[in-house]
Amino acid sequence: MGKLILRRFLYALLQIVGASIIVFVIVRLLPADPAAAMLGPDVAPGQVEALRQQLGLDNSLFQQYVTWAGDALSGDLGRSWYTSQPVWDDISKRLPATVELVGYSLLTTIFVLIPIGVLSARKTRRAYGRVIDKVIFLYGMLAGAIPDFLLGILLIALFYTQLHFGVAPIGRLDVSVTPPPDVTGFFTIDSILDGNWVAFKSAVAHLILPVLTLTFVYGAPVLKMTRQTVKHMLDAEFTDYARAAGLSERAILRIALKNSLPPMIITIGLTFGYVIGGAVLVETVFSWGGFGQYAVQAISNADLAAVQGFVLVATVISIGVYFVVDVLHYMLDPRVGA
Amino acid sequence: MQQSAKRRSRAFVTALIAGTCVLATGLVASGVSSAAGDKADDASTLVVASIGTPPTVDLDDTGGKPQGWEIANNIYGKAASYPITADGQRNFLKYVPGLYKSWNRNADGSVWTFDLRRGVKSCAGNTMTSADVVWSAQRWFATKKLGALVAGFMNVTSASQVTAVDQYTVRFTLNAPSALVLPVLALGRAAIFDSTEVKKHTSSSDPWGSQWLSTNGAGFGPYCLDSLTPGTEAVLSANPNYWDGVPPIKRIVYRAVPDASNRAALLKNGDVDIALALPPDQLTSLEKRKGITITNTPGTAVFSLLLNNLAGPLGNTNFRKALLWATPYDQILTDIYKGKYAQATKGTVAPRWPGYSAKVWPYKTDLVKAKAALKASKIKTPVKLGLTFAVLSPTDEQVAVLLKSAYAKIGVKMNIKIITPAENGTTLATHNFETMLYRLQPQAIDSVYGSEVYAGKGLSTNWTNYHYQAVWDVFDKIRSEILTRKRIAAETQIQALEAKNPGWVPLLTQNYVVAHTSAVKGIVWQNDEGLLFWELSKS
Numbered sequence: 001m002g003k004l005i006l007r008r009f010l011y012a013l014l015q016i017v018g019a020s021i022i023v024f025v026i027v028r029l030l031p032a033d034p035a036a037a038m039l040g041p042d043v044a045p046g047q048v049e050a051l052r053q054q055l056g057l058d059n060s061l062f063q064q065y066v067t068w069a070g071d072a073l074s075g076d077l078g079r080s081w082y083t084s085q086p087v088w089d090d091i092s093k094r095l096p097a098t099v100e101l102v103g104y105s106l107l108t109t110i111f112v113l114i115p116i117g118v119l120s121a122r123k124t125r126r127a128y129g130r131v132i133d134k135v136i137f138l139y140g141m142l143a144g145a146i147p148d149f150l151l152g153i154l155l156i157a158l159f160y161t162q163l164h165f166g167v168a169p170i171g172r173l174d175v176s177v178t179p180p181p182d183v184t185g186f187f188t189i190d191s192i193l194d195g196n197w198v199a200f201k202s203a204v205a206h207l208i209l210p211v212l213t214l215t216f217v218y219g220a221p222v223l224k225m226t227r228q229t230v231k232h233m234l235d236a237e238f239t240d241y242a243r244a245a246g247l248s249e250r251a252i253l254r255i256a257l258k259n260s261l262p263p264m265i266i267t268i269g270l271t272f273g274y275v276i277g278g279a280v281l282v283e284t285v286f287s288w289g290g291f292g293q294y295a296v297q298a299i300s301n302a303d304l305a306a307v308q309g310f311v312l313v314a315t316v317i318s319i320g321v322y323f324v325v326d327v328l329h330y331m332l333d334p335r336v337g338a
Numbered sequence: 339m340q341q342s343a344k345r346r347s348r349a350f351v352t353a354l355i356a357g358t359c360v361l362a363t364g365l366v367a368s369g370v371s372s373a374a375g376d377k378a379d380d381a382s383t384l385v386v387a388s389i390g391t392p393p394t395v396d397l398d399d400t401g402g403k404p405q406g407w408e409i410a411n412n413i414y415g416k417a418a419s420y421p422i423t424a425d426g427q428r429n430f431l432k433y434v435p436g437l438y439k440s441w442n443r444n445a446d447g448s449v450w451t452f453d454l455r456r457g458v459k460s461c462a463g464n465t466m467t468s469a470d471v472v473w474s475a476q477r478w479f480a481t482k483k484l485g486a487l488v489a490g491f492m493n494v495t496s497a498s499q500v501t502a503v504d505q506y507t508v509r510f511t512l513n514a515p516s517a518l519v520l521p522v523l524a525l526g527r528a529a530i531f532d533s534t535e536v537k538k539h540t541s542s543s544d545p546w547g548s549q550w551l552s553t554n555g556a557g558f559g560p561y562c563l564d565s566l567t568p569g570t571e572a573v574l575s576a577n578p579n580y581w582d583g584v585p586p587i588k589r590i591v592y593r594a595v596p597d598a599s600n601r602a603a604l605l606k607n608g609d610v611d612i613a614l615a616l617p618p619d620q621l622t623s624l625e626k627r628k629g630i631t632i633t634n635t636p637g638t639a640v641f642s643l644l645l646n647n648l649a650g651p652l653g654n655t656n657f658r659k660a661l662l663w664a665t666p667y668d669q670i671l672t673d674i675y676k677g678k679y680a681q682a683t684k685g686t687v688a689p690r691w692p693g694y695s696a697k698v699w700p701y702k703t704d705l706v707k708a709k710a711a712l713k714a715s716k717i718k719t720p721v722k723l724g725l726t727f728a729v730l731s732p733t734d735e736q737v738a739v740l741l742k743s744a745y746a747k748i749g750v751k752m753n754i755k756i757i758t759p760a761e762n763g764t765t766l767a768t769h770n771f772e773t774m775l776y777r778l779q780p781q782a783i784d785s786v787y788g789s790e791v792y793a794g795k796g797l798s799t800n801w802t803n804y805h806y807q808a809v810w811d812v813f814d815k816i817r818s819e820i821l822t823r824k825r826i827a828a829e830t831q832i833q834a835l836e837a838k839n840p841g842w843v844p845l846l847t848q849n850y851v852v853a854h855t856s857a858v859k860g861i862v863w864q865n866d867e868g869l870l871f872w873e874l875s876k877s
Contacts, residue, residue: 032760036767048767082403083393083568084552094569153599161603168609169600171570175385175591175609179567287595289391289570296596297390297569302760 008326012319023311024065032302038081078305087309096185097290102275104207105214113219117226143220148278152213152285167205169286177202210286218275225267229260262333269325273318381876382588387601387610391572391594396551397529398485408868409572415559416526422862430783433520447515447820454506459579460532461562468502473533475500477546488527491518517820521782532556560585560872585872612854617732618676624853635863637850638688639779643843648803649772655839656715662701662843663708666744674736680846685833688847693785693829699837708748719749726755727775728762734775766801781865785829786816804841
């Protein structure tokens with residue numbers, strides 16, 4: 001176990017370094033010149049070049065990367081020219097909003113879609129079994145076909161604009177609600193800690209549509225994988241043996257579920273990465289003010305330090321999740337460590 | 339036993355469905371009640387839906403950041419401003435005192451003396467003195483940002499040119515006379531900081547408090563910055579010490595709503611008082627709605643097709659004239675701007691610009707004249723040209739497509755190239771385009787400056803590489819003239835000369851359009867197109 005963790009940890013470090021190099025190079029291939037973007041179009045000849053020198057943009061890519069990586073190791077991700085703030089300060093202010101959104105989307109996937117997948121995997125001769133089959137097939141097709149941001153816009157148009165049945169897509173809280181004191185940065189938790197039920201209610205209400213959007217689009221693979229895997233397990237010979245041995249259907253289902261867990265956990269881990277990516281546009285649609293919206297703004301403004309900071313933090317989070325998934329997978333099926 | 343398992347399984351499913359229903363009902367109920375409580379119905383609070391929150395509120399660092407200057411204007415106020423006339427417009431030929439109580443200049447206009455208003459207090463409670471103005475000028479030139487740029491318009495190029503005469507008097511000694519002193523003060527970019535407060539937040543690595551000022555206000559204006567949650571909202575409250583009395587609206591909530599259709603929906607549902615930057619389609623859908631008013635006034639942003647006068651056939655005056663004659667002006671106005679959110683423009687400056695004269699500009703859509711000009715140019719068709727634009731507004735692409743189709747009729751094939759907003763500056767500064775859609779909007783309002791800034795010899799903002807000695811001679815002759823009457827006459831002369839040798843295609847002038855609830859009053863266009871909250875009221 002210790003060896004596996006160490007090996008995976010070293011892989012994770014290599015992945016982070018590799019990702020940071022790739023992103024560093026790609027960001028610098030963007031057609032926009034950050035010095036020109038900073039100075040704007042009303043700039044005297046020579047000023048852009050002077051600023052490029054001041055920012056070290058005239059150094060070789062290797063020199064620039066070494067400088068950036070050295071600073072990043074000491075916790076300095078640079079300064080955003082657009083906000084004039086250290087990038088880490090900008091990110092740390094916005095990250096909780098994204099983690100809260102992504103977290104609830106994953107929790108909804110785990111606690112709603114997985115049980116549906118498990119229950120729908122059971123054999124039945126009744127008509128509703130076939131209906132469920134078709135519904136899940138249709139859902140899978142829809143989730144794969146509808147872009148996340150479009151679903152978000154459609155949900156807002158339906159529930160908020162037409163039916164007047166949802167909260168305004170105006171961020172994480174109503175305008176009239178004061179945010180709870182910052183403890184975790186998650187409004188749902190901080191409002192409970194503060195005993196501020198108005199803020200809690202508002203935070204929950206504002207989470208519904210974006211969580212629904214992300215869960216609908218990114219939960220489909222988890223649902224389908226759960227259903228297929230559990231179904232496969234229920235068709236397996238060991239299940240026939242268990243049934244012949246007189247075990248209850250519930251006990252059989254539990255055994256099937258336990259055997260289905262490794263691929264399900266891997267799928268959930270992969271889904272996490274996709275949800276983080278999906279949050280970039282969904283946050284913009286719901287005016288969420290999170291980490292993803294910051295990335296969109298940074299890219300539009302050629303804010304190199306901010307883009308790199310975003311990608312580095314997103315990479316570390318994703319690789320961290322994959323690391324946990326690997327360890328859990330090993331714990332459930334020690335053969336993978338061999 | 340199997341029966342029992344089935345029963346338990348059914349009970350489990352039933353419980354799951356019931357639980358989900360209870361949860362959903364609870365969430366929806368909280369959503370509905372929450373939505374009801376979200377309405378912007380408090381007369382002392384104004385809720386504004388904008389594209390984003392200000393990336394910074396340091397007025398000196400708000401160049402190219404409209405949300406930044408919109409909020410910072412309200413924190414820093416203005417040294418002087420334009421009076422509002424009886425018809426609800428600003429008179430750009432007159433000035434009323436603001437933070438500066440009065441001013442006078444020497445005979446040739448090279449030395450200006452300003453008397454500061456007494457008893458002006460910042461949100462921190464510090465009194466404004468000449469030391470604040472001098473420190474601010476030092477900061478303009480140390481940080482070399484917006485303050486230094488606009489001071490340059492006034493021919494003030496170093497901090498030593500701004501001196502304190504006494505505690506409430508400051509003197510600006512100009513390199514040469516400039517007609518732009520008062521226009522720059524009315525623009526409000528030469529920020530006066532509460533130096534006592536800022537100095538508390540400086541350090542050896544940040545001697546001018548730039549990091550602190552990016553998220554905190556230190557002005558003597560009508561509003562104080564209560565909070566700035568990046569990407570979410572900025573909240574302002576009225577400055578209780580404001581010299582002109584506490585503004586009617588006590589609290590401003592400036593919310594980031596990046597999606598235009600969401601901003602329109604929020605206004606429709608009464609969740610915000612003002613929805614900014616809506617495209618024409620959204621405005622049209624809102625204008626007949628009860629309780630919503632569209633304030634639609636002429637602006638000064640001339641939406642233009644810039645022509646790089648050094649790029650191939652575009653160096654030929656007759657070829658440029660052919661493009662001007664072939665441009666579908668009315669179609670752009672009608673189809674894209676719905677015939678009401680922009681105005682026809684006969685010249686390179688906006689119809690409301692001092693010195694504008696529609697009589698001197700002959701160009702309208704006329705394919706016969708376009709073909710004649712093309713023939714006179716002796717340039718063989720078909721000609722291929724690039725048409726570059728950054729998607730700064732959803733209408734830009736529609737305009738590009740219309741132009742492409744119109745110019746194809748005279749044998750000019752436009753190849754559309756879309757760039758990111760971040761590439762805009764680079765593309766303009768390096769003249770790396772053949773033709774490019776861009777909004778020309780000189781912010782300091784002065785007749786001749788409006789033309790010279792984009793056509794002046796050697797200026798970094800002469801993006802089209804425009805060169806016409808007759809026009810430059812007029813610029814040289816009038817540059818140091820400070821009499822408004824003479825400058826306006828010169829501007830009309832410049833427009834006539836530019837018509838003979840046009841440098842680019844002025845397509846139209848965009849209106850300043852703000853959608854808001856009918857309860858909001860007092861929205862008046864001003865030159866940087868930001869809202870001045872202290873002028874607004876809400877019934």
